[in-house]
Amino acid sequence: MVKVRPEMRQLRGVAAAPGYAMGAARLVGRQEAEIDPRSISAEQAEAELERLENGQRGAQTELEQLEITARETVGEEEADIVASHLLMLDDPDLLDPIREKIGRDLLNAERAVAEVSDELIVTLQALESSYIKQRADDLRDVRDRLLRHLRGDGGDPLQGLTEPVVLIARDLAPTDTLRLRKDLVKGFATDEGGSASHTAIVARSLDIPAVVGLNSATGEIRDGDYVIVDGVNGLVIIDPDPPVRDEYRQREAAYRAEREALASFRGEPSVSADGTHLELMANIGSVQEARTAAEQSADGIGLYRTEFLYMGRARLPTEEEQLEAYLAIIRTIGPDKPLIIRSLDIGGDKELPAFGLERESNPFLGYRAIRLCLDRQELFKTQLRAIARSSAYGCVKLMYPMISTLTELRQANALLEEARRELSAEGIPYNPQMEVGVMIEVPSAVLVADKLAKEADFFSIGTNDLVQYALAVDRMNGKISHLYQPFDPAVLRLISMTVDSARREGKWVGMCGEMAGQPKALPLLLGMGLTELSMNPSSVLRCRMLLSQLSMRDAEQLAEQALKSESAQEVEQLLDNFLQAVK
Incomplete structure (x- = not known):
């Protein structure tokens, strides 16, 4: 552990892109165009509408060129981010109200753009879904670009860089x-942002270390300060002394060496040192993420979040649109690799305008996931x-997500059979042997897992919800987030009970919650008898490398000890000691 003197000042944020960056700080501002908040006369409205059109055209041209550059030099996922900005820039839901404010309310173009955009941004930020909140960041970017073009100013916050620096900004x-x-920007740190933001995605793609959400x-940082950006642990150290600088140079060298070691596991089988196979799958929500999973040589897709097909649109996707989305994933990963599609999981923290859901006082215990689907059967059957x-x-x-009773599984399967009969009558092909599984996210599902295992083909444990329901902890509540403990013995016992129930019926058990991608948890989950783990694509190679160093016998002994532990802290210490011995 690096010893940091108090005068060095250490800021803690969110690790957005891994790696280490050291050097002189350069403060930059995300240039929001100045707004001239003036009204106009009726005679000026036509000219302002023309200014809006010219500004929109200039912003589009700029984005189109950036999309081409991104596709050629970075990747498809990053280019698609720019493409989504182009769609926003041409969206009637944005442009029509702007034109109305100019023509009816007689506001100048800048003020109309700012008012309409800011209203939409506030609405999006009020929603619980992190995905929807990300759209607010994209819209802010589109707004700023359009305003800059209306003002006739490129407003480039990165202009003037001539030597390598560490960027410090409110936001990028x-x-x-x-x-x-990359030759001029060693890394960056921002006051705002999260690990799932598009800015973080781009930073990871460019391999630029980044820490966001520093507030x-x-x-705290001045131009020219020597800083260290620790994109592994989410830290920024200001004015480090020579020993700390040396330590981080060693860390950077070790990090580079590990990256090279991980690359050697790309395309290799996921097996332990004694030959036990464990499928290491990927969680995805888009073709772009499927592409990343394929690049990381994941064994398949263990969770495809289909709710993303319904987000950011005014109407529900048709059967053909959904089919094409699933086929695009199959084409990306190949027809022989497993693709586990989770049926619609809307509600809770995922609110969508197209569904017209009423706000609930406790949405995580409310009208969501399989409950919504069984209530809106035509919508569900279209997806099935x-x-x-x-x-x-x-x-x-x-x-199926959030199954809490055997009755729900039977009702869902009845609708699936109805859908299959319809397809047969229409002469449309399907695989009648397709496996149908249940997500174990609710403690009641664990208690009736012996019954569910008789009628389901497999289980996938969703630890994100299972932990919060089992321990009665809202993981989004900062005051009690320390109580959200995936390694709590109660949670481990629920996992063990699920595996035991499945084994008795000859069924397999996987895990698709965040716990599945934690290297610390890997030997424990292997020893508990899970046969599939699904995780962020970026975690696959690290888990594969660790798996190659484990033996099933040692993992089973570790699991036995963990299940006898009395606290999450005791379990974590046990795991830390085990991994230290492995290393």
Whole structure:
């Protein structure tokens, strides 16, 4: 552990892109165009509408060129981020109210753009879904770009860089991040942002270490300060002394060496040192993420979050649109690799305008996931038909979320059978042997897992919800987030009970919650008898390398000890000691 003197000042944020960066700080501002908040006369309205059109055209041209550059030099996922900004820039839901404010309310173009955009941004930020909140960041980027073009100013926050620096900013737009030159930007740190933001995605793609969500970086750091950006642990150290600088140089060298070691496991089988196979799968929500999973040589897709097909649109996706989305994933990973599609998991923290859901006082215990689907059966059956049809073209499996009773599983399967009968009558192919599984996220599902295992083909444990329901902890509540403990003995016992129930019926058990991607948890989960773990694609190679160093016998002994432990802290110490011995 690095010893940091108090005068060195250490800021803690969110690790957005791994790696280490050291050097002189350069403060930059995300240039929000100045707004001239004036009214106009009726005679000036036509000219303002023309200014809006010209500004929109200029912003589009700029984004189109950036999209081409991103596709050629970075990747498809990053180019698609720019493409989504182009769609926003041409969205009637944005432009029509702006034109109305100019023509009816007689506001100048800048003020109209600012008012409409800011209203939409506030609405999006009020929603619980982190995915929807990300759209607010994208819209802010589009707004700023359009305002700059209306003002006739490029407003480039990165201009003037001539030597390598560490960027410090309140925020960086994803399109600004795409234009970062690795030879001039060693890393960056921002006051705002999260690990799932488009800015973070781009930073990871460019291999630029980044820490976001620091809150006070721009206030604490001055131009020219020597700083260390620790993108592994989410730290920024200001004015480190020579021993700390040396330590971080060693860390950087070790990190580079580990990256090279991980690369050697790409394409290798996921097996332990004594030959036990464990499928290491990927959680995805898009074709872009499936592409990343394939690049990381994941053994398949263990969780495809289909709710993303419904987000950011005014109407529900059709059966054909859903089918094409599933087929695009199959084409990306190949027809022989497993693709586990989770049926619609809307509600809770995922609110969508197209569903017209009423706000609930406790949405996590409310109208969501399988409950919503069983209530809106035509909507559910449309998805079931699309999933069944996709099974004719790949190794597709279906998984129902938030099953809490055997009755729910039976009702869902009855609708699936109805969908299959319809497809048969229409002469549309599907795989009648497609496996159908259940997500174990609710303690009641664990208690009736012996019954569920008789009628389900597999279980996938969703630890994100299972932990919060089992321990009665809202993981989004900062005051009690320390109580959210995946390694709590109560949680481990629920996992063990689930595995035991499945084994008695000859069924397999996987895990698709965040716990599945934690290297610390890997030997424990292996020893508990799980046969599949699904995780963020970036975690696959690290887990594969660790798996190659483990033996099943040692892992089983570790699991036996962990299940006898009395606290999460005791379990974590046990795991730390085990991994230290492995290393």
